[in-house]
Amino acid sequence: PPGSAPETISILGATGSIGLSTLDLIGRNPDRFEVEALTANANATALAELAIRFRARLAVVADPAAYGELKAALAGTGIEVAAGPSAVQEAAVRPVSRLMAAIVGAAGLAPTLAAARSGATILLANKECLVSAGRLFMDTARRHRARVIPVDSEHCAIFQALDSNRPEAVESVTITASGGPFRTWSVEQMARARPEDALRHPVWSMGAKISIDSATLMNKGLELIEARHLFDLEPERLSVVVHPESIVHGFVTYADGSVIAQLALPDMRTPIAYALAWPERLATPMDRLDLCSVGRLTFESPDLQRFPALALAQQALSRNDGTATVLNAANEIAVNAFLQRRIKFPDIATIVDKAVSRADTEGVGDVESLEDAVALDGWARRIAGGFISGLLTPAG
Ligand code: NAD
Ligand code: MG
Known part of the structure; x- marks a missing residue:
């Protein structure tokens, strides 16, 4: 509200569609909001421009290979620069008024869960977090008094x-x-x-x-x-x-x-x-x-x-086991393969179906921890990738 101190906002996935829409609103309300941290996957040029325009204190790329470019682009600006998944996680737990979680896919789970553990107010666009590890995520948020406000x-x-x-x-x-x-x-x-x-x-x-x-x-x-x-x-x-x-x-x-x-x-x-x-x-x-x-x-x-x-x-x-984790991971792999023209559109659902069936026959574990989620997610990615390469036969 007018007269009070600005609220600080960090954005995970700042260069994406949701990230840019969030920054558009922040830019229209400069007295109300200040930007703390902005993160992106690998687009250092786009991230650096946003960090400068919105006077961010920290800019982080998840891909370590993009570090040099980001550092060069922000040289002399006084904006802190970091790279790698652990740096994204550190950006996610910096104290702010609100954190926009807008990474796409299960890649956002570890940093967003870390934010929940830190008791943050999380504006959650990254729905895959809740699909891949919904019970764990919400339990963690409750335990640490984090607030989860939906963006979808x-x-x-x-x-x-x-x-x-x-x-x-x-x-x-x-x-x-x-x-x-x-x-x-x-x-x-x-x-x-x-x-x-x-x-x-x-x-x-x-x-x-x-x-x-x-x-x-x-x-x-x-x-x-x-x-x-x-x-x-x-x-x-x-x-x-x-x-x-x-x-x-x-x-x-x-x-x-x-x-x-x-x-x-x-x-x-x-x-x-x-x-x-x-x-x-x-x-x-x-x-x-x-x-x-x-x-x-x-x-x-x-x-x-x-x-x-x-x-x-x-x-x-x-289902209460890890079926949704498998569904989500297989879907991410299949969507990528379709975007790369390696599979046809109907194959997306077929691959997800096969991965879920395979998980069923092998016995799907529960997701009680981030490690469980990461392991099951990785398993499903390998299985789905195998189906795509035609290396595996359908689950029998
Ligand atoms: P997008 O592809 O436009 O942007 C994704 C952002 O995440 C980018 O900043 C990218 O650099 C970053 N990113 C991608 N992979 C990463 C990785 N491995 N590690 C770290 N960062 C990574 O996606 P989007 O459309 O903005 O969607 C973001 C999330 O919001 C998704 O979960 C999506 O389902 C959800 N959502 C989007 C919309 C929408 O209108 N775009 C609506 C509702 C929900
Ligand atoms: Mg929606």
């Missing part, structure tokens, strides 16, 4: 719809899906889909991995698992409805039949602003929702036949 638009909607209401009166929680770029495509058409088709999302502009996840609907499956852990909900209370206009982001149905939904134009800066200011509200510059110009909101059931990845995630949702 659907979870931001549910967070708002649940706020100040009685949890025992919640009957069900529904998140919406745009349906992605292939919502109306046939199985035959999807078999020929190229990465550039899948990256052309009708509503949202996002990083490559989540764009592919949106095309398979795996993203919605990951979000169900995310919601289960974030809000401590039984899987039976969670569902998905396809809503191509992406105006209603999620809703909660209460015991009396009341349904509380959150609506907004699809722009990630709205949920990011909510997370940055909660429980206050930050003014944002975007267009406002005009329902008369939208005209019509439509809803349909997801088609699990055409989008088997969602069915696979729904199966993992109701």
Whole structure:
């Protein structure tokens, strides 16, 4: 609020889609926010520019090979420079008012979990943390009094719809899906889909991995698992409805039949602003929702036949062992292989299915520690990689 000391913000994954949207809002509120640490994977040039523009105190690249370039780009600026996964972790535990966790994939688990252990207020975009190690992550946060505020638009909607209401009166929680770029495509058409088709999302502009996840609907499956852990909900209370206009982001149905939904134009800066200011509200510059110009909101059931990845995630949702860890890791490997044109679009779900089945036949362990998560994640990556190379036969 005006007059009070600025809040300090660190961003893990500052050069990504969520990182840049966060910085856009910070840049519009220079009296309210100050940047502490910014991290990126390997793009030292982009990170250095952001660190200078936003007067960060620390800039970190996860890839040690990018250290020299980052150091040179920030020479003489007084900005601290570091590299490597342990430096990302140190950036994550620097005391700040709020930490934006926006690394993509399970690569974000170790630093974000470290932040939870430090009792941070975590604005969580990195949903793969909660898919790969949801119970561990939320237990750790509770134990260390860390606060986890969702950034994913659907979870931001549910967070708002649940706020100040009685949890025992919640009957069900529904998140919406745009349906992605292939919502109306046939199985035959999807078999020929190229990465550039899948990256052309009708509503949202996002990083490559989540764009592919949106095309398979795996993203919605990951979000169900995310919601289960974030809000401590039984899987039976969670569902998905396809809503191509992406105006209603999620809703909660209460015991009396009341349904509380959150609506907004699809722009990630709205949920990011909510997370940055909660429980206050930050003014944002975007267009406002005009329902008369939208005209019509439509809803349909997801088609699990055409989008088997969602069915696979729904199966993992109701399990308490490491199945979701395997699902997530195999999916990351398969999405990368599709982006590199090594496999076809439908192969993504097939590889995830095979990896999960293999885990099932070999017996999936539980995820009680970061070490458990890392080991199972690594196992699933090797298995999925093996299926992709055609080295392994399907689990029997
Ligand atoms: P992105 O690919 O645009 O950016 C990812 C960021 O993580 C980059 O800064 C990159 O440098 C960094 N990074 C990548 N690999 C890393 C590694 N191994 N170690 C350290 N840093 C690494 O991704 P995004 O679209 O911004 O998504 C980030 C997260 O937010 C994902 O978990 C995604 O599911 C979630 N999310 C994104 C959106 C969206 O609109 N983009 C919406 C909801 C949720
Ligand atoms: Mg989402």
